[in-house]
């Protein structure tokens with residue numbers, strides 16, 4: 102589908118022509134169902150697609166992107182679109198019960214009651230079963246939009262009752278064009294950001310627009326070539342960890358401050374200058390959840406840095422095998438050549454494996470990030 106015909110709320114679904122066609126058919130021709138499952142790799146825009154669909158379902162003209170209704174969905178203030186997203190590792194049964202209760206209500210407006218669950222893969226089994234009932238016996242005007250990385254991430258019983266919407270990774274070209282068109286990014290910067298993000302739209306936009314994000318990525322991809330001694334390996338691990346903490350803090354601090362202000366206001370701490378008895382436990386609970394969130398963000402950032410490292414070794418392998426595939430990190434060509442010269446393709450493959458192993462250690466087995474990074478860097482060490 103050409104971009105000329107897919108304007109309005111669909112414009113941001115970069116490189117997702119078939120999905121746009123599918124969702125427009127539901128909106129324009131009434132080919133509807135009560136539960137949908139949006140899946141796709143990180144950054145392909147699962148929740149963006151779900152929100153665009155929600156907006157199109159509420160819009161009098163099927164998703165113009167300009168009316169009040171479209172705008173309200175975009176900023177999260179639409180009365181009939183409820184979005185559940187979580188910083189926690191799981192969504193529990195209490196939260197789902199509340200959603201199910203709301204989903205049974207008639208919409209405020211005359212269209213749909215849209216329930217978006219961004220991380221349906223994080224529903225506990227009990228929560229998923231609670232949701233199942235609502236999906237099995239849908240209210241006339243209610244639509245559930247669930248998002249997960251893959252269909253296998255949700256219970257089979259839920260999967261079988263939802264209509265799949267499968268997003269794919271957009272091409273470098275599609276991402277670059279989008280950045281030029283939508284954000285007026287200069288073509289060369291857009292092409293760099295698209296390549297470096299490997300099809301992750303949010304990441305591409307951050308790289309194109311934010312100097313600090315670019316600088317941090319440059320630091321990460323410079324790591325492999327400097328791993329020549331044990332000292333260098335340990336230094337690189339601690340640098341990478343620092344970069345991750347810095348980026349995570351940049352993402353969370355504004356949010357944390359706002360939350361604290363809201364809490365203080367809710368308990369009247371600001372106005373009266375003294376603290377009601379209930380304030381201390383509420384503050385403790387808030388601080389605990391902020392800590393969990395900060396930890397998660399660090400993990401997310403480290404995880405992304407690891408994928409940046411993988412992109413370096415993929416480039417090295419491309420050079421070693423002479424396949425001629427476009428390099429993700431063309432700007433560090435001298436580094437790539439040096440690593441390619443100092444190792445064999447088998448070693449490069451083993452290094453890629455080592456990165457995925459470190460990732461698993463961190464994400465599945467809760468090994469502290471710095472520790473996982475230290476053993477990883479030692480495994481990535483080059484010898485001349």
Ligand SMILES: [Zn+2]
Pocket residue numbers: 160161162163164165166167168169170171
């Ligand atoms: Zn509209």
